[in-house]
Amino acid sequence: MITQMGNIKIEIQRRKIKNMNIYIKPPKGDVLVTVPMRISDEEVFRFLKKKEQWILKNHEKMKNQKTFQQKEISIEQRKWLENKIIEYAMKWEPVMGVHCTGFMIRNMKTRWGSCSIHSKKIRINLQLAAKPEECIEYVLVHELCHLLEPSHNERFYYFMDLYLPDWENRKKKLNV
Structure with missing residues (x-):
């Protein structure tokens, strides 16, 4: 499932896990939220609303973070x-x-x-x-x-x- 938070696309994946987790992935700050199977969509959206400031801050931080040039290392x-x-x-x-x-x-x-x-x-x-x-x-x-x-x-x-x-x-x- 995909949702939006402002201009940020958030991918939501249901998994066999115990807790909801948020991942901000390099290099563009893509947001992935993993959710236990038993949790309703309503609970997921409440969780996202509660974590909105954290997501926005860390998305921006990751977007602005310098990624390294990957050189060939012998x-x-x-x-x-x-x-x-x-x-x-x-x-x-x-x-x-x-x-x-x-x-x-x-x-x-x-x-x-x-x-x-x-x-x-x-x-x-x-x-x-x-x-x-x-x-x-x-x-x-x-x-x-x-x-x-x-x-x-x-x-x-x-x-x-x-x-x-x-x-x-x-x-x-x-x-x-």
Whole structure:
């Protein structure tokens, strides 16, 4: 089923799930709402009305988010990236007093890295293989800081400043 919220098209899919979920998908901010089979259309529309401001805000945010140019990364570049991640993890984990349970490298459209707080796994964008080494270190430290503080709040930036005082310069180089 498809519905509209202003000029935003919303796709609604019924699934065998327990809760309603909203996904804002890159790169254009397409909205997908997954709904349990037992919930009526009326309940779905009440839910959407309640979440309207959140949907509008996050749709706009995703639309304006820069997506990465996907460059062809060679096997050698990928191996180099893997080695750098291991090298920096071995350097920073003992210093920061954290331990990540695993790393995954994959092409990501809108992020350089992400961290799953519960599983303590870190995902790194394959496109980092085409960036300067100091940018890889920045992304890894950033994701490891999330093991200390999940949110991008004052405490998180305190840790970034503590462990990598020049992180802002590295971030600028990364996003050039």
